[in-house]
Amino acid sequence: MNGFAWAAFAVGLAWSAGAALAVMLMTFAVAVRKGLHRIVDVAWGLGFTAVAAVTFAASAGTGDPGRRILVTVLTAVWGLRLARHIARRGRGHGEDPRYEEMLAKAPGSRNLYALRIVYLLQGALVWLVSLPVQAAQYITGPMTAWAAAGACLWAAGLFFEAVGDAQLARFKADPENKGRIMDRGLWRYTRHPNYFGDFCVWWGLFLIACDAPAAAAAVLVSPVVMSLLLTKGSGKRLLERHMAERPGYAAYAARTSGFFPLPPR
Numbered sequence: 194m195n196g197f198a199w200a201a202f203a204v205g206l207a208w209s210a211g212a213a214l215a216v217m218l219m220t221f222a223v224a225v226r227k228g229l230h231r232i233v234d235v236a237w238g239l240g241f242t243a244v245a246a247v248t249f250a251a252s253a254g255t256g257d258p259g260r261r262i263l264v265t266v267l268t269a270v271w272g273l274r275l276a277r278h279i280a281r282r283g284r285g286h287g288e289d290p291r292y293e294e295m296l297a298k299a300p301g302s303r304n305l306y307a308l309r310i311v312y313l314l315q316g317a318l319v320w321l322v323s324l325p326v327q328a329a330q331y332i333t334g335p336m337t338a339w340a341a342a343g344a345c346l347w348a349a350g351l352f353f354e355a356v357g358d359a360q361l362a363r364f365k366a367d368p369e370n371k372g373r374i375m376d377r378g379l380w381r382y383t384r385h386p387n388y389f390g391d392f393c394v395w396w397g398l399f400l401i402a403c404d405a406p407a408a409a410a411a412v413l414v415s416p417v418v419m420s421l422l423l424t425k426g427s428g429k430r431l432l433e434r435h436m437a438e439r440p441g442y443a444a445y446a447a448r449t450s451g452f453f454p455l456p457p458r
Contacts, residue, residue, distance in 0.1 A: 195334025197405040198255045202331040205251040209327050210320050212247040216240040217316035221308055230296070230307050231289035233315060238275035240319035241268055245326050252330040260336050264329040264401050267347050271394050274351070278358050291431075322395065322419045324412035325402040332405040343400030350393025353379060353454075357386030374441045382454040384445070385432070388423045389452055395419045424452060 220236035245268035249261055283289075292311070299306035360378040364370050379386035399416040403409040423429060429452060436442050448458045 195257075195332050195337070195405045197328075197408045198252075198331040198333060201252065201255045202328060202408075205248055205327060205331065206320075208247050208251045209244045209323065212243040213240050213316045213319040213323075214313075216243050216319075217312040221304075221312045224307075225304050229288055230292045230311065231283055231286070232280075233292075233311055234283070234289070235276050235280045237315060237319070238272035238279070240272075240316065241323050241326070242272035242276075244319060244323045245269055245272070248327045248330050256330045256332055257335055260332055260340060260401065260404065261330045263336070263340065263344065264326050264398060267344065267398065267401075268323070268326050271347075271351060271354075274355060278355075282362070318418070318422070322415050324415040325395075325399040325409070328408045328412045329398070329402040329404070332402070332408065334404065336401075337404050339403040340401045343397045343403070345397070346393050346400060347397030350390040350395075350397055352390070353386045353393065354390025357390060361387075372440070374439065374445045376445050376449065379454070381449065381457055383450045383452060385423075385429050385452055386454070388429055389454065392420055392423055392452075 216236055216239055217233070220233055220239075224230045224232050245265045249265040252261055292307070295310065296303045296307060357379045360380065361375055364375045364377065383389050395416045399409065399412070402412060433446075
């Protein structure tokens with residue numbers, strides 16, 4: 194059974210928390226200057242990338258080098274792709290209606306309210322959800338079949354997320370599709386291929402941490418929290434509430450799986 198450097202991991206938790214906080218505070222400063230808080234969504238992927246990179250540096254000489262490189266690269270590829278996609282999608286647009294609605298209820302300073310409710314909360318979630326990425330870097334033994342399975346699940350997730358995002362972007366770019374429901378490509382099999390992809394990515398990264406079962410048990414909360422965010426929190430539930438009144442959406446929802454890809458009904 195592989196070993197795990199618990200003491201070093203505990204120290205590394207402070208470094209990773211600092212990295213997540215730094216990304217969110219820098220993003221907040223930029224957002225205040227631009228008057229646009231939607232850019233915090235770009236910082237989501239960047240925060241995970243920063244945590245993985247800082248943990249990689251902090252775990253030097255402790256964890257298995259191959260696993261440290263693997264989990265850092267996988268996290269960075271996912272995080273940077275997501276950040277780039279969100280940045281391109283939001284270019285030229287005003288404030289996100291979600292944040293506009295939230296900040297309209299601010300008791301006092303809108304910016305300070307956003308700092309507390311949006312930026313610091315997202316920073317805490319980045320730190321919490323990334324615990325398997327952090328833990329994997331402090332496992333001292335060689336990689337096993339768990340790591341291979343995790344990398345494969347991560348790859349499947351990235352495929353669904355990236356391809357689903359690209360298909361939706363092309364669909365929206367065609368003026369003939371204005372007002373229509375996207376039901377082609379991966380969207381024919383699941384109403385949320387991008388959220389399903391995220392789900393697979395984070396359970397895949399968790400499987401890499403399963404090379405040390407005790408450590409994996411300690412960070413199991415992370416993929417569970419991410420799964421709840423995607424299905425019950427700010428992901429699927431919120432988007433479907435927004436889409437419910439669009440013409441054709443009820444029929445699309447009736448024939449298409451809500452999350453896991455399945456043949457259309």
